[in-house]
Amino acid sequence: xxxxxxxxxxxxxxxxxxxxxxxxxxxxxxxxxxxxxxxxxxxxxxxxxxxxxxxxxxxxxxxxxxxxxxxxxxxxxxxxxxxxxxxxxxxxxxxxxxxxxxxxxxxxxxxxxxxxxxxxxxxxxxxxxxxxxxxxxxxxxxxxxxxxxxxxxxxxxxxxxxxxxxxxxxxxxxxxxxxxxxxxxxxxxxxxxxxxxxxxxxxxxxxxxxxxxxxxxxxxxxxxxxxxxxxxxxxxxxxxxxxxxxxxxxxxxxxxxxxxxxxxxxxxxxxxxxxxxxxxxxxxxxxxxxxxxxx
DNA sequence: ACTGTCTGTGCTT
DNA sequence: AAGCACAGACAGT
Numbered sequence: 001x002x003x004x005x006x007x008x009x010x011x012x013x014x015x016x017x018x019x020x021x022x023x024x025x026x027x028x029x030x031x032x033x034x035x036x037x038x039x040x041x042x043x044x045x046x047x048x049x050x051x052x053x054x055x056x057x058x059x060x061x062x063x064x065x066x067x068x069x070x071x072x073x074x075x076x077x078x079x080x081x082x083x084x085x086x087x088x089x090x091x092x093x094x095x096x097x098x099x100x101x102x103x104x105x106x107x108x109x110x111x112x113x114x115x116x117x118x119x120x121x122x123x124x125x126x127x128x129x130x131x132x133x134x135x136x137x138x139x140x141x142x143x144x145x146x147x148x149x150x151x152x153x154x155x156x157x158x159x160x161x162x163x164x165x166x167x168x169x170x171x172x173x174x175x176x177x178x179x180x181x182x183x184x185x186x187x188x189x190x191x192x193x194x195x196x197x198x199x200x201x202x203x204x205x206x207x208x209x210x211x212x213x214x215x216x217x218x219x220x221x222x223x224x225x226x227x228x229x230x231x232x233x234x235x236x237x238x239x240x241x242x243x244x245x246x247x248x249x250x251x252x253x254x255x256x257x258x259x260x261x262x263x264x265x266x267x268x269x270x271x272x273x274x275x276x277x278x279x280x281x282x283x284x285x286x287x288x289x290x291x292x293x294x295x
Numbered sequence: 296a297c298t299g300t301c302t303g304t305g306c307t308t
Numbered sequence: 309a310a311g312c313a314c315a316g317a318c319a320g321t
Binding site for chain 3: 042043054055058059062068069070
């Protein structure tokens with residue numbers, strides 16, 4: 001009987017876009033199974049949850065989340081150990097992680113496109129949501145720079161530094177081509193002020209963060225936000241913190257892809273040998289930030 | 296194109 | 309040595 005209904009309702013659509021989102025649901029089912037368990041699950045169990053063979057589950061999981069099932073589960077488990085230092089539950093991610101089971105699951109369900117997204121998918125658009133932005137001057141390392149802050153209702157989406165606001169805005173717009181960016185100086189006055197305070201090296205209020213990345217990136221960025229101002233960590237220490245001691249290079253990559261400068265203090269990560277490491281906006285700025293924080 | 300089986304590799308115990 | 313997660317190659321649909 002669905003046939004007649006289909007016939008009755010399918011005169012118009014000429015070319016089905018062949019949505020690849022099908023597999024996403026199954027991958028997310030596997031994610032939720034681990035969310036419920038609060039840690040890694042045997043591949044067979046995940047495969048059952050997704051309705052796939054273990055091999056296929058591995059394949060699609062990697063495509064959709066950018067990580068492996070095991071790594072995802074480990075990140076969850078590590079996240080549950082974190083609440084001991086529950087001082088920063090003010091951010092979206094930290095709150096999700098710090099409260100473990102319940103909130104993590106809600107976190108994933110709320111935005112299917114939030115954590116379960118590959119970097120390329122993220123670069124490919126994000127959701128067609130309304131984002132607000134503001135900008136203002138900021139002096140760093142003797143340079144007069146501009147600070148661009150982009151936020152959603154959930155929190156800070158992006159923070160960029162540069163000499164030209166238009167260029168910075170174009171950069172973010174290019175990363176989120178589906179989002180609508182609207183200037184909103186008034187509503188973001190306090191947010192901009194808080195980011196400026198961070199640039200000056202003062203702690204300021206803890207800002208809610210709405211960043212999108214892979215589970216691994218999210219874990220790294222959350223770990224960075226736990227580094228107190230005035231302190232630094234090595235890439236290796238951050239890797240160990242997120243439960244993947246061997247993923248030093250991946251941590252470096254995640255730092256480089258940090259969308260929210262200052263708010264997620266990737267400048268507090270330095271090399272084990274004392275070198276500064278890298279920084280997207282130049283080592284002078286990185287050093288200036290660290291000096292300011294050391295007061 | 297999508298899927299499962301087999302298999303080798305590397306890591307952990 | 310054994311078990312496991314993972315990914316490449318391959319074949320069936």
